[in-house]
Amino acid sequence: MxxxxxxxxxxxxxxxxxxxxxxxxxxxPDRPTSVDFTRVRALSTDLARSLSDADATAQSMPDASPAKWHLAHTSWFFEQFIILPTLGETAQFDPAFRFLFNSYYDTVGERHARDKRGLLTRPSLETILAYRQHIDAHMRHLLQTPGAIDTSLLSLGLSHEQQHQELLLTDILHLFAQNPLMPSFAKPAxxxxxxxxxxxxxxxxxxxxxxxxxxxxxxxxxxxxxxxxxxxxxxxxxxxxxxxxxxxxxxxxxxxxxxxxxxxxxxxxxxxxxxxxxxxxxxxxxxxxxxxxxxxxxxxxxxxxxxxxxxxxxxxxxxxxxxxxxxxxxxxxxxxxxxxxxxxxxxxxxxxxxxxxxxxxxxxxxxxxxxxxxxxxxxxxxxxxxxxxxxxxxxxxxxxxxxxxxxxxxxxxxxxxxxxxxxxxxxxxxxxxxxxxxxxxx
CATH class of the missing domain: 3.90.1580.10 (paralog of FGE (formylglycine-generating enzyme))
Incomplete structure (x- = not known):
C-alpha cells in the first residue's frame, strides 16, 4: 500500500x-449577557485593528468578502432583526445600509451584488466603525431593559458574528495571498x-x-x-x-x-x-x-x-x-x-x-x-x-x-x-x- x-x-x-x-x-451560554455581547463585538473590531482602509475594502474573489463588509453586515444583523423592530426607524444609522449590507435575506429586500462588495470604497472603514459603535450603544440600552430582547435572536446574532470572525480571517488570508509581497496579518508566535x-x-x-x-x-x-x-x-x-x-x-x-x-x-x-x-x-x-x-x-x-x-x-x-x-x-x-x-x-x-x-x-x-x-x-x-x-x-x-x-x-x-x-x-x-x-x- x-x-x-x-x-x-x-x-x-x-x-x-x-x-x-x-x-x-x-x-x-444559554442566555447571553451584555458581557457576552461586548466580548464578541470587541473581538471583531480587534481582528480588523491592523487593517488599513484599503486592506478592509479589497475583495479577492466573489466567494470572499471585504473585512469592512463583515464588520458592517454583522452590525446590520443586530440592527435589522433586533433594534429596528424594537426601537423603530429612528434608531437606524443610515437607510442605505439596509441595501448595502444585506447578505442573502430576500425577505428583507434587495441587496448589493455579492461579487461587487469590493467596489464599496465608500462608506469608509472609519464610518463602518462608527456604525458599529452606534449599534453597540443601542444594543447596550436594550440589554439593560428587561424583556426588550428575544434571547434566541441575541444568541443567533452573536453566533452569526462569530461565524463572520472566522470568515474575516480566511478572506484576509486569501486577499493577502494574491499580493506579490505576501504580507502577514499577524506576527508569528x-x-x-x-x-x-x-x-x-x-x-x-x-x-x-x-x-x-x-x-x-x-x-x-x-x-x-x-x-x-x-x-x-x-x-x-x-x-x-x-x-x-x-x-x-x-x-x-x-x-x-x-x-x-x-x-x-x-x-x-x-x-x-x-x-x-x-x-x-x-x-x-x-x-x-x-x-x-x-x-x-x-x-x-x-x-x-x-x-x-x-x-x-x-x-x-x-x-x-x-x-x-x-x-x-x-x-x-x-x-x-x-x-x-x-x-x-x-x-x-x-x-x-x-x-x-x-x-x-x-x-x-x-x-x-x-x-x-x-x-x-x-x-x-x-x-x-x-x-x-x-x-x-x-x-x-x-x-x-x-x-x-x-x-x-x-x-x-x-x-x-x-x-x-x-x-x-x-x-x-x-x-x-x-x-x-x-x-x-x-
Whole structure:
C-alpha cells in the first residue's frame, strides 16, 4: 500500500474508544449577557485593528468578502432583526445600509451584488466603525431593559458574528495571498518552533448501533442541528488524527492529481480546469514546499494537519489511501465522546498544530485545527423546520449542493463550536481551513 503512514485495513492497530464517556457540549451560554455581547463585538473590531482602509475594502474573489463588509453586515444583523423592530426607524444609522449590507435575506429586500462588495470604497472603514459603535450603544440600552430582547435572536446574532470572525480571517488570508509581497496579518508566535515529531496514525474502533444525532441540550444551536433523531451507524474505524502535510506530499508525489481513477468525475474535471496540483497556497520554492499563512509565507510542516483542500481532493486522497471519509453521523458519534477542546482562534497562532493523541484511546484534534470534510451532503434532518420570517433563510435555503464539515478550525472562536455543529461548503471550495480525517468500515 502506497500510504505507509496509516495501518493497512487487514491488520489495523485498533483502539476501542470508551463507550461510557458522557457526551459533551459547547460552553457557550444559554442566555447571553451584555458581557457576552461586548466580548464578541470587541473581538471583531480587534481582528480588523491592523487593517488599513484599503486592506478592509479589497475583495479577492466573489466567494470572499471585504473585512469592512463583515464588520458592517454583522452590525446590520443586530440592527435589522433586533433594534429596528424594537426601537423603530429612528434608531437606524443610515437607510442605505439596509441595501448595502444585506447578505442573502430576500425577505428583507434587495441587496448589493455579492461579487461587487469590493467596489464599496465608500462608506469608509472609519464610518463602518462608527456604525458599529452606534449599534453597540443601542444594543447596550436594550440589554439593560428587561424583556426588550428575544434571547434566541441575541444568541443567533452573536453566533452569526462569530461565524463572520472566522470568515474575516480566511478572506484576509486569501486577499493577502494574491499580493506579490505576501504580507502577514499577524506576527508569528515565538512558540512556533520547535515542533514535536509527526505521529504515526492509528485507528480508533467504534461500535455500531442506533445512536442519537443532533442537538439535544438546552443551550443554543443553529436550526440545521435540529431535531435530534436516531440513526443506524455500522461499526467503523476512525483515524486518531487528521491527515498531515507529509502524507499529502506523498499523495502529490505519487501523481494522484493526474490520476482520474481516484477522483469523482466532477472533481477531476474541476481540478484539471483549475490546474490544481497541491493544496491552496502551496508553492514550490526551489525544492521545498511553502505555504501562505496569516503569518506570511512559511515552510510546509510535515507534521501539521493539511489545510485548504476541497471535498473533491479529500475524497480522492481517501480513495488513494485505501480508506474513505467518515459520514457526519460517524463523526458526531465519535466526537460526542471527547471534550470540546482544541486549537481554536488565538491571535498568537492562527494555524493548525501537530496533533498528539493521548493514551486514552480517543482521537485527537476532533475540534480545532482544521474543519474536517465528511462524506455527507448538507440536507435537512428528519423533521427539520426553518424558523418563520427572514431568519428562516439562515440555513435551510442552502441545503442543496453542499457538503458537511465538522469540528471547527484554528480560526474558529473557542466557544462557538460543539459536537453537533454542521458547517457546509460546496465541494470545490478550499480557501477555508478545511482538511480531513480518514475512516474505514470495521
Amino acid at each position: 502506497r500510504f505507509s503512514h496509516l495501518p493497512k485495513s487487514e491488520d489495523p492497530p485498533m483502539q476501542t474508544v470508551p463507550q461510557s464517556v458522557e457526551k459533551s457540549h459547547s460552553s457557550a 515565538a512558540s512556533m518552533d520547535p515542533l514535536p515529531p509527526g505521529l504515526v496514525a492509528t485507528w480508533a474502533s467504534f461500535e455500531g448501533g442506533i445512536v442519537t444525532i443532533g442537538h439535544d441540550a438546552p443551550d443554543f444551536c443553529f436550526d440545521c442541528e435540529l431535531p435530534p433523531h436516531d440513526v443506524i451507524v455500522r461499526p467503523f474505524l476512525l483515524a486518531n488524527r487528521c491527515v498531515t502535510n507529509g502524507e499529502w506530499r506523498a499523495f502529490i508525489e505519487d501523481g494522484a492529481y493526474q490520476n482520474p481513477a481516484l477522483w469523482l468525475s466532477d472533481g477531476f474535471a474541476h481540478a484539471q480546469r483549475a490546474g490544481w496540483a497541491a493544496p491552496q497556497y502551496w508553492r514550490m520554492r526551489d525544492t521545498e514546499w511553502w505555504t501562505m499563512t496569516l503569518h506570511g509565507p512559511q515552510p510546509v510542516r510535515d507534521e501539521f494537519p493539511v489545510a485548504h483542500v476541497s471535498y473533491y481532493e479529500a475524497d480522492a486522497f481517501a480513495r488513494w489511501a485505501g480508506a474513505r471519509l467518515p459520514t457526519e453521523q460517524e463523526w458526531e458519534h465519535a466526537a460526542g465522546r471527547v471534550p470540546v477542546r482544541g486549537n481554536f482562534l488565538n491571535l498568537d497562532w492562527l494555524a493548525p498544530k501537530a496533533q498528539s493523541p493521548g493514551r486514552d484511546c480517543r482521537p485527537a484534534g476532533m475540534f480545532g485545527d482544521v474543519w474536517e470534510w465528511t462524506a455527507s451532503p448538507f440536507t435537512p434532518y428528519p423533521g427539520f423546520q426553518a424558523a418563520k420570517g427572514a431568519v428562516g433563510e439562515y440555513n435551510g435555503k442552502f441545503m442543496s449542493g453542499q457538503m458537511v464539515l465538522r469540528g471547527g478550525s484554528c480560526v474558529t472562536p473557542p466557544d462557538h463550536i460543539r459536537p453537533t455543529y454542521r458547517n457546509f461548503f460546496a465541494p470545490a471550495k478550499r480557501w477555508q481551513f478545511s482538511g480531513l480525517r480518514l475512516a474505514k468500515d470495521l
